[in-house]
Amino acid sequence: MTQAATSVDFVRGIVADDNRTGKFGGRVITRFPPEPNGYLHIGHAKSVCLNFGLAAEFGGVCNLRFDDTNPSKEEVEFVRSIQEDVHWLGFDWGRNLFYASDYFEQLFGYAVQLIEKGKAYVCDLTPEEVREYRGNLTEPGRESPFRNRSIEENLDLFRRMRAGEFDEGARTLRAKIDMASPNLNLRDPVLYRILNETHHRTGDDWPIYPMYDFAHGQSDSIENVTHSVCTLEFEDHRPLYDWFLDELEIHHAQQIEFARLNITHTVLSKRRLSQLVDEGHVNGWDDPRLPTISGLRRRGYTPEAIRDFCDRIGVAKRDNTVGIALLEHTLRDDLNKRSPRVMGVLDPLKVVIENYPEGQSEEIVSVNNPEDMSMGERRIPFSRTVYIEKDDFREEPPPKFYRLSPGREIRLKDAYYITCTGVVKDEATGEVIELRCTYDPETAGGTSSDGRKVRGTSHWVSADHAVDAEVRIYDHLFLTEDPDNVPDGGDFIDNLNPESLVVLKSCKLEQGLDKAKPGERFQFLRQGYFCVDPDSTPEAPVFNRTVALRDTWSRMDQARRS
RNA sequence: UGGGGAUUAGUCCAGUGGUAGGACGCCUGACUCUGGAUCAGGAAACGAGGGUUCGAAUCCCCCAUCCCCAGCCA
Numbered sequence: 036m037t038q039a040a041t042s043v044d045f046v047r048g049i050v051a052d053d054n055r056t057g058k059f060g061g062r063v064i065t066r067f068p069p070e071p072n073g074y075l076h077i078g079h080a081k082s083v084c085l086n087f088g089l090a091a092e093f094g095g096v097c098n099l100r101f102d103d104t105n106p107s108k109e110e111v112e113f114v115r116s117i118q119e120d121v122h123w124l125g126f127d128w129g130r131n132l133f134y135a136s137d138y139f140e141q142l143f144g145y146a147v148q149l150i151e152k153g154k155a156y157v158c159d160l161t162p163e164e165v166r167e168y169r170g171n172l173t174e175p176g177r178e179s180p181f182r183n184r185s186i187e188e189n190l191d192l193f194r195r196m197r198a199g200e201f202d203e204g205a206r207t208l209r210a211k212i213d214m215a216s217p218n219l220n221l222r223d224p225v226l227y228r229i230l231n232e233t234h235h236r237t238g239d240d241w242p243i244y245p246m247y248d249f250a251h252g253q254s255d256s257i258e259n260v261t262h263s264v265c266t267l268e269f270e271d272h273r274p275l276y277d278w279f280l281d282e283l284e285i286h287h288a289q290q291i292e293f294a295r296l297n298i299t300h301t302v303l304s305k306r307r308l309s310q311l312v313d314e315g316h317v318n319g320w321d322d323p324r325l326p327t328i329s330g331l332r333r334r335g336y337t338p339e340a341i342r343d344f345c346d347r348i349g350v351a352k353r354d355n356t357v358g359i360a361l362l363e364h365t366l367r368d369d370l371n372k373r374s375p376r377v378m379g380v381l382d383p384l385k386v387v388i389e390n391y392p393e394g395q396s397e398e399i400v401s402v403n404n405p406e407d408m409s410m411g412e413r414r415i416p417f418s419r420t421v422y423i424e425k426d427d428f429r430e431e432p433p434p435k436f437y438r439l440s441p442g443r444e445i446r447l448k449d450a451y452y453i454t455c456t457g458v459v460k461d462e463a464t465g466e467v468i469e470l471r472c473t474y475d476p477e478t479a480g481g482t483s484s485d486g487r488k489v490r491g492t493s494h495w496v497s498a499d500h501a502v503d504a505e506v507r508i509y510d511h512l513f514l515t516e517d518p519d520n521v522p523d524g525g526d527f528i529d530n531l532n533p534e535s536l537v538v539l540k541s542c543k544l545e546q547g548l549d550k551a552k553p554g555e556r557f558q559f560l561r562q563g564y565f566c567v568d569p570d571s572t573p574e575a576p577v578f579n580r581t582v583a584l585r586d587t588w589s590r591m592d593q594a595r596r597s
Numbered sequence: 598u599g600g601g602g603a604u605u606a607g608u609c610c611a612g613u614g615g616u617a618g619g620a621c622g623c624c625u626g627a628c629u630c631u632g633g634a635u636c637a638g639g640a641a642a643c644g645a646g647g648g649u650u651c652g653a654a655u656c657c658c659c660c661a662u663c664c665c666c667a668g669c670c671a
Contacts, residue, residue, distance in 0.1 A: 042611050042619095070671050105670065162669055171667050173599050207669055217600040219667055228669035247671045268665055271601045292602085294664090299608085305671095347620065349610040351603095354664055358608050361621045371634065406634070437632070446630060481630050492630050516608095561631045588632045 044350035046085065046291050050093055050262055053289065059261040063095030066260050067121065067128075068102045068251070071113035071235070074320045074327045075120040077341065077362075078296040078303040084345035085293070086264055087126040098258055099128035102135045104250045106234035114235070116320075120328035125338045135250045136236045138257055142245045143197065145253055145283055146208055146226055150189045154282050155226060156182055157192040158209045165207075168214070169222050175215035176222045182211060196229055199242035203231045208243075212278060220275045224248060252276030255288040263288040266295045267352065296348065297356040300511035301326045302518050307527060316531060317512075323568075323579050324512045324535050334509065335556055335566030335581030340369040359511065363582050370556065370564040370581065375403040375410055378448065378494040379544040379559040379578075381506055383422035385498065386470045388453060391419040396497065400480075401449045404558075415545060417450050420498040422543045424561075427493045428470060430458060435591060437490035439470070445491040448560060452478040452489055494560040501543035504576040507568065508537040542578075549573050556581070 043051070054061050065086040069079065090097035099121060103109050121128070135142075149155035158181045160168060170176035184192075193208055195201065208227040216222055226249040233239055252275075255263045270292045280287045297303060302311070303326060311317050311325070320327055323334035331341065343365040348357050398414040423439070432440040439445045444454040457471030477484055481492075512518075512535050518527040544559075550573060551557070556566045563583035571577040 044610085068671095072671080102671070108670075165669070166667075169667060171599090175599090176667090204669065209669095219600080222667090225669050230669085244669095246669075251671085267602065269671090271666060274601095294603085347609080349620095351610070353603050355609060358621065361609070364621060367633090376631080405631085435632090448630065489630085491632085494631075558631085558633085561633070563633095584631075584633050586632070591632085 045352070046262075046264060046293060046350055047089065047092070049289070049291055050089060053261070054093065058289070062261055063090060063093035064098070064259055064261045065089050065095065065264060066098040066100050066133075066255065066258065068100045068254075068265075069117050070102045070105070070108070070247075071110065071117060072105070072108040073113060073305045073309065074116055074329055076303055076308065076325075076327045077298065077331065077344075078326075079120075080124060080328060080341050081296045081345050081348070081350075082264070082266075083121055083124055083126060084342055085350055087128075089262065089264070095261070096131055097126070097128060098131040098133055098260070100133040100135065100254060100258065102247060102251060102254070103234070103236065104135050104245050104247050106230060106232040106244065109235055111235050116329065120332075123332060123338055124328065124341060133254075133258060134236060135245075135254050136234060138250070138254055139237060139241060139245070141257065142250055142253060145279075146193065146245070146249070147190070149210065149226075149279075149282060150193060150208075151186060152282060153186055153211065155208055155210050156184050156189050157196065158182070158207050158223075158225075159205070160207075162204065165225070169219065170214070172219075178214050179209070179223065182223070193227075196227065196243050197241070201229055203229050205229060210278070212275075218271055218274055220248070220272050221278070224275060248272060248275055249279065252279055252288070252290075253283070253285070256280060256283075256286045259286060260288040263290045265290060265292055267292045292352070293350050294352050294354055297354070298326065298359050298362065299356055299516040300359045300513045300518070302513070302527060307518075310528075311512075314528075316528065323507070323509055333569065333579065335370075335564060335579055336366055337369050337373075337556075340366040343369065356517070366582050367564070367584070370558065372406055374556050374558040374564055376401070376405075376560050377545045377548060377557045378415070378496055379504075379506070379542060379548070379557075379562065379565070380422040380424055380494065380496050380501075381508075381539050381542050381559075381562065382425040383496075383541065383543045384425045384428055384467065384470060386421050386423050386453070386472055386495070388419050388421070388472050388474045389456070390473045393419055395419065396499065399450050413547075415449070416497045416500040417447075418497045418499050421447065421495045422498055422501065423447075423470075423493045423495050425467075427491070428455070428467065430467060433592070433595065435588075437588075438493065439491065444475075444489050445493055446478070446481050446489045447474075447495045448492050449481050450479075450495065451475060451481070452483060452487075494562075496543045496545055498543070500546045502546060502549045502576060504542045504544045504548065504578055506539045506542045506565065506578045506580065508539060508580045510535050510537075544576070544578075548578075549576050551576070558584075 067086045087097045158179045168177050207225045209223045212221045214222045227243045230244050273290050321329035321333045396418040399417045404410040427438045451474040453472040453474045459469035461468050513530045514532045515530045518530045551567045553567045553569045564581040565578045568577040568579050
């Protein structure tokens with residue numbers, strides 16, 4: 036059989052072409068270059084998958100390089116978490132772990148070379164003056180009065196900048212390019228600034244630090260990167276990177292820009308993510324509602340699901356906002372295959388089976404995963420009193436409601452058919468607090484010998500054997516597809532979903548689940564996929580709902596009500 | 598109003614001169630001891646206008662719209 040022709044994205048197309056023409060001698064070296072100033076999120080995962088994927092597919096390597104050129108924002112904690120997250124996603128940089136700060140000495144040398152060529156100068160303008168001199172989108176800039184210092188003076192001043200003789204912000208080293216360029220990046224960009232900050236790796240060795248623009252391309256060059264894949268906003272920095280590389284006469288990587296990822300109902304910018312964390316709208320960087328890798332991990336996502344998602348969204352140049360439903364789909368798709376099924380009642384309603392002998396119990400056999408019989412079976416205790424889901428009973432059933440109601444018969448999954456014979460209510464509130472039922476002993480195992488059919492099947496948990504647990508139900512963090520879509524004067528915080536986290540305290544879970552370890556995943560039958568939270572203990576188990584199962588009934592029901 | 602990018606179903610991605618395809622979502626139906634999964638079917642798009650051509654999503658022109666750039670951030 037022929038398979039549908041699998042098309043490759045434009046980045047892979049370019050790399051394949053370069054290999055064909057021998058542009059880099061058939062070698063492929065990519066890199067993932069995060070700044071260690073925050074946690075990785077799923078937008079980064081797209082880049083990680085692309086860069087490491089490219090290397091793997093073309094028999095190359097992908098470096099992990101921290102672009103740590105701004106000590107005022109960077110921390111070792113981020114360096115640690117980024118490595119953890121990239122590994123967890125399933126990628127390995129081997130021995131190729133680098134830092135732009137590894138190249139500070141070499142970068143300084145490049146700067147000296149530029150000065151010696153008359154292509155860079157020390158400028159004494161204040162930040163405000165630099166801005167004024169730069170001009171704007173429609174008007175050209177003006178040349179700095181310090182632009183024509185002698186090479187000797189520039190060399191002397193730059194060395195004294197390095198020696199720490201000047202105050203922070205007093206001077207900068209700038210490239211001498213073109214103050215009238217329509218590309219603002221070429222209007223004598225700053226190469227080095229004075230920063231009295233302790234760097235997480237070089238300590239206090241340097242009072243001056245290179246700008247990202249001066250470090251990035253040269254770092255790629257030093258590492259012999261062939262394909263430098265980055266996001267669209269760097270497209271008009273490319274002429275600047277090329278200018279540096281040309282002037283320095285060193286290796287050029289081929290830079291390729293692609294569109295960053297956006298996802299509905301969430302935010303993917305470091306600024307907004309930090310704000311959510313800092314202002315306490317969520318509980319830390321690994322809050323399961325966040326699209327950070329650590330948040331998704333805690334939520335119960337698998338690396339496989341995230342990688343599948345990254346494969347499916349493709350790589351292109353147009354701005355895009357992927358529906359969060361696709362992420363949830365790849366998640367369910369993976370979890371469905373691998374998750375053992377268990378029963379858990381989130382909102383319990385007590386059911387007393389009147390004709391089942393008091394004090395008796397028996398074991399019900401249930402398969403662990405109908406999608407994968409190799410996962411085996413388990414035994415579940417059944418007894419006279421069980422819990423079912425409140426939603427599985429309606430005193431006055433609406434049309435198409437297949438579940439339990441007075442006089443109606445349903446199946447308790449893998450156990451027996453039961454018929455509702457009575458309803459006990461709270462006298463004060465009228466709320467249904469208990470159901471009286473009878474069971475048919477002839478339906479053991481959940482099938483009747485007379486061929487009688489029931490429409491509904493409910494999950495259940497034996498009251499005497501139930502594990503009490505807390506379950507955290509997560510929903511989209513934002514109510515709107517685009518959190519930034521707010522009336523004038525508002526901001527994205529206004530769109531937060533007040534019910535993005537609902538904590539259920541009195542859930543009744545199947546025997547044994549108190550022994551599940553943090554990170555373990557299950558499908559709670561008919562409900563969704565759940566995993567054990569790190570907060571969990573055997574005495575006080577805590578489960579996170581990773582994602583709900585598709586629920587045709589609740590959608591019908593909601594549509595009917597509205 | 599300078600420069601750089603981008604416009605294909607609701608969404609994402611293919612298709613680069615020969616009847617516009619996939620995925621998610623949505624709608625039907627089948628099946629089912631999870632109203633899950635699975636299976637079958639369906640609705641749904643080339644930003645506008647010109648031109649070239651036997652033939653244009655693809656080539657040319659023009660218009661429109663959206664995104665990025667005025668950090669000593671990355």
